[in-house]
Amino acid sequence: MCFYKLDKTKMIRVCLMLLALSISSIALADNTIAELQEEIALLQIRSKVNFLSLCVIICVIMIFFMWGIKERHHKNVMMLERKNQAMQRANKLLQEAKDFAEHESRMKSIYTKNLAHEIRTPLHQMYGFVQLLASDDLAMDEEQRKEVVKVIHDGCEQLKRVVENIDEVSARLDKMETLSDVESVLKI
Numbered sequence: 309m310c311f312y313k314l315d316k317t318k319m320i321r322v323c324l325m326l327l328a329l330s331i332s333s334i335a336l337a338d339n340t341i342a343e344l345q346e347e348i349a350l351l352q353i354r355s356k357v358n359f360l361s362l363c364v365i366i367c368v369i370m371i372f373f374m375w376g377i378k379e380r381h382h383k384n385v386m387m388l389e390r391k392n393q394a395m396q397r398a399n400k401l402l403q404e405a406k407d408f409a410e411h412e413s414r415m416k417s418i419y420t421k422n423l424a425h426e427i428r429t430p431l432h433q434m435y436g437f438v439q440l441l442a443s444d445d446l447a448m449d450e451e452q453r454k455e456v457v458k459v460i461h462d463g464c465e466q467l468k469r470v471v472e473n474i475d476e477v478s479a480r481l482d483k484m485e486t487l488s489d490v491e492s493v494l495k496i
Contacts, residue, residue, distance in 0.1 A: 426470045430463035437463075 437460045440446060441453070448456070 423470070423474065427467065430467040430470070434460050434463040434467075 437456045440448075440456055441460075
């Protein structure tokens with residue numbers, strides 16, 4: 309269609325139609341822009357909500373993670389405290405055993421020294437008097453000889469009592485179970 313052959317009214321009509329068409333497309337474009345802006349605003353809100361939800365989820369996970377670490381730490385501390393207490397008890401028992409062994413060693417040394425003294429004294433006494441009796445250089449009358457024999461006899465009796473005491477103490481020690489029982493036997 310040629311525009312130069314159209315009359316003015318038709319031309320005006322075509323222009324009005326084009327104008328109406330452009331106005332409706334502008335209105336349609338305005339509606340579409342408004343809808344797009346609303347969608348963008350909704351997407352921004354959803355994005356913020358999703359971000360906040362993600363932050364909350366991460367915080368909850370972190371809280372559970374920290375709680376788990378705290379619980380493991382608490383269990384480890386409790387286990388270490390129990391082990392420490394057990395070690396302290398073991399150390400105390402070891403110290404008591406060491407002290408007991410040292411005490412026993414001292415008691416044995418004292419007992420051995422006393423025993424050696426108790427045996428040595430009558431033996432020296434008897435040895436000396438036997439040498440006196442065996443000596444030809446020394447003149448003794450019968451009364452002196454009886455006195456020397458009595459001293460030797462007393463020394464033998466004393467030595468016999470020491471040996472019997474050793475046997476008795478040994479028998480009692482075999483039956484003893486506690487340190488106080490042993491100490492009471494050794495004080496005899």
